[in-house]
Amino acid sequence: MGNDASTVRDVAARAGVSASTVSRVLGGTYPVAASTRARVLKAMRELDYVVNAHARALGGSTNKTVAFVVDDVTGPFYAHIARGVEEQASAEGRLCMLCTTHGDPQRVLAVVETMREQRADAVIVVGGAWEDKAYQDRMTHFAHALDRVGSRLVLVGRPPLGPGVPATVVEYDNEGGAFAMTTHLLTSGHQRIAYLGRVPGLSTSGQRLSGFRRAHELLGLAPDPALILDGTFSRSHGYQGARQLLASGADFTAVFAGTDMVAAGALQALREARVSVPDDVSVVGYDDVPLALDLFPALTTVNVPHEELGRAAVRLALHRDELPGSQHLVLGTHIVLRDSTRRPGH
């Protein structure tokens, strides 16, 4: 229906100048007589003119757009990284496209392809990667394809694809955080720690678990395989997993939840079973999302610099020519002690 936006030509006609002149005042980066500029501006206002971003993107080569590919906006973990991305993007004059993939590797690939069509300046993929050869190969392919058209693949919170692959990666010390937390638990006297939320094939999960294992080894201990439960990074897995653990009569004094959401579920199950936290069992999470503060008891967890991850992703990708040395960043993590942990038996 209604389909008559005014164009440079309309504005030019009304102002009695040529299209290029209009374009010049639009760009602002070229001398135009003050009086002419005023007339053009006036015409634009009267015609309620706005540039067509597509025509502009077609002529020049950049779209002034950053794409953000995420598993699920709803998770606070992603939401905060999204905020960092959005803020930095907007600070750099870029628009932000949001795509969600709902844990489906196929959709990730499809979405990245779409972003390639959109000629986004950067394509930021957030969250653990699937440790699957075919998947990695496809991502590597995209990295090259994006690079070829002057765009950039950015991996946030997932490992690099390999040397020579043109991609920016912004990680955080996943393994180190889990190591620190496990060490804390172990040295406070917890010997039997259940691990909830091992997600097979997910890089993030693998790294956290390996920090968990390394801490045990360092103290000459071995985690009990029966206490490591497979599942997803979800509240419901935390709930189900904790119930299952309780029902099995397993012996444990602490629960290491794969994420804060998993911890939230576990806390609910524990509360329902009248198991007191932290008196009977300690619970720790991972991520330090705002929710951690509101859980009861307030959750001891590993802090991840969410917003900074997002911000850094955009910054590095957009300025990769100026800061070529820093295309692989690993941000630190640290544990935050709150009320959900205590020495066992005290």
Added chain:
Amino acid sequence: MGNDASTVRDVAARAGVSASTVSRVLGGTYPVAASTRARVLKAMRELDYVVNAHARALGGSTNKTVAFVVDDVTGPFYAHIARGVEEQASAEGRLCMLCTTHGDPQRVLAVVETMREQRADAVIVVGGAWEDKAYQDRMTHFAHALDRVGSRLVLVGRPPLGPGVPATVVEYDNEGGAFAMTTHLLTSGHQRIAYLGRVPGLSTSGQRLSGFRRAHELLGLAPDPALILDGTFSRSHGYQGARQLLASGADFTAVFAGTDMVAAGALQALREARVSVPDDVSVVGYDDVPLALDLFPALTTVNVPHEELGRAAVRLALHRDELPGSQHLVLGTHIVLRDSTRRPGH
């Protein structure tokens, strides 16, 4: 730098056909000989071709994009609406652009303008509106401007701009939810209810407060103005507000928090002051975000159909020609009783 994506022309050359033929297999909506199509497809694969979305948008008129304008992705309230929007958009073959405004009315207007440049199929603005004449006028202007180019302004969770303004509005029964909740509190015996998080000039806040007032009036009561605190829809206001209330020695048995986040802050303040919830005071929130379940005690609150709001927004906007009668939707809300409320003095 690298800036040589292959084009239809490249593909055409390699397949030994004309550009139009390539375009035809791209579109799929036109007869092409099977053998030719195969050759073209092969050439595309070999050249790793992807269409240029901008060139396409320039020729045709739609961008296949939906814009989503939100205050802050980080709030769970928005996050869940965002999910609904994203899901429906993707189901309708649209991409989703995300823009945040951080509570700044100026930025809302700027962002909507940008979306106009992008020729988005729909521009979805979420969250309470500022009850400010100039602001409303600008929005009305945008509604018309978008309409003129075949796009659509969608208002989610805010009142219509007025009759004759071409905009889709998807509301939820804000006033009704507050009314129901307040009535529940009042009829359970709470006579002095504090209201935390009145945000002057914000439509959402105004509606909630008027439901709060109507419930009082209906029972022949009048809310005590001293118990109504101005602030923002934030956790920190909930915290500060509750502390202030406590410090003032005010007399109240229940707290109606403007949102669940406000309630979370209030609960923390109450806990720190050793005021037991719900034994000493009852607390209720608004929104029913997932967090409500994880608060302690689990929060009694008003359920808002977040995802459906987002989904409906996209659906109505995109199919406005097929369902012209339903461009103003009001979804229902209902109260959810959990553990943060109780009759006073029991």
Added chain:
DNA sequence: ATGAAAGCGCTAACAC
């Protein structure tokens, strides 16, 4: 079934 040619709205040489 396929090709040639025009044009979407804008920017960027290149003239004057």
Added chain:
DNA sequence: GTGTTAGCGCTTTCAT
């Protein structure tokens, strides 16, 4: 300073 002329990559008549 300003106008003219070409395209950017694709879709779409109009021919054939």
